[in-house]
Every structure is written in C-alpha cells, then in structure tokens.
Amino acid sequence: MIRSNSFAGPVLLSLAILVAAICVPAQTRAAAPATSAAPQQVGAAEIFARWDTDHNKNLSQQEFKAGWDQVQANMLVYKLHENFLAMDANKDGALEASEYANLELVRKAGASAPPMSTFDADKSQTLDFKEYLGFVKAMVKKP
Numbered sequence: 001m002i003r004s005n006s007f008a009g010p011v012l013l014s015l016a017i018l019v020a021a022i023c024v025p026a027q028t029r030a031a032a033p034a035t036s037a038a039p040q041q042v043g044a045a046e047i048f049a050r051w052d053t054d055h056n057k058n059l060s061q062q063e064f065k066a067g068w069d070q071v072q073a074n075m076l077v078y079k080l081h082e083n084f085l086a087m088d089a090n091k092d093g094a095l096e097a098s099e100y101a102n103l104e105l106v107r108k109a110g111a112s113a114p115p116m117s118t119f120d121a122d123k124s125q126t127l128d129f130k131e132y133l134g135f136v137k138a139m140v141k142k143p
C-alpha cells in the first residue's frame, strides 16, 4: 500500500513501468538474494524503496525529484541511443563523417558546426556512442 503524499499512486506506477523498461535490472538482480517466487519483477514497491533514500516510507519532494531526474536522464540516453542508431546509416556502430554531417544538430549549426574530429576522442575517424554523447552535450550547451 502506498499511502504517502500526492506524488504516489498512478504516477509512481507508470514510472515504475518506465524505469523497469529502461533499466536492465542486472545489478538489482545480482544484489537480491533470490526471493523464492517471482525473481524478475521490478515492481512499484522496489522503485519506491530505491527512491526513498532515507527509508521513511515516504517520498519527499526532494527524493521524488532525484528519482525523477534519474528517469529523465535514462530516458535521454535511451533516446539519444535510438537517434544514434538511426543516424548510423551503414549500421557499423559508429558515425563517420558523412553520417555526422547528416546529424540534425550539425545541419542546424551549419557552417558554425565544429568538425567531427573535435569529438573523436580516440581519433578513429568515427564517433562511437560515447563520443556522440560528448558531441550532443557540447552542442546543446547554452552559451
């Protein structure tokens, strides 16, 4: 039973589903010492417990925000990864110059877009996902 303040209820439940979908629960599963029955259910209760960092069975606004921010961050990485895969036209797991040039952020920036080499940390002439994240971070940073 979740009977805390306004945040709980259906919102939390849909969040739980969202989080369960995003986070591969490998770590949590390894940590949990095999609770007899359903081993792979990441339920609302578990999410709640994870977010309730001071374990008072109540989500403070701060705890909620921290948890929510995490979800947002996960979502963002998830979306960026989808975008990365979509832009990887030849499906080799990296973006080369021609694919880089097609990125929306690059096209929008036009002539002022930094060359791909700026973000190619390992000088492979391609951007892997990690380098791509660096690129996105740099490009969306508001001046």
Ligand SMILES: [Ca+2]
Residues within 6 Å of the ligand: 052, 053, 054, 055, 056, 057, 058, 059, 060, 063
């Ligand atoms: Ca709490």
Ligand SMILES: [Ca+2]
Residues within 6 Å of the ligand: 088, 089, 090, 091, 092, 093, 094, 095, 096, 099
């Ligand atoms: Ca590619």
Ligand SMILES: [Ca+2]
Residues within 6 Å of the ligand: 120, 121, 122, 123, 124, 125, 126, 127, 128, 131
């Ligand atoms: Ca690279």
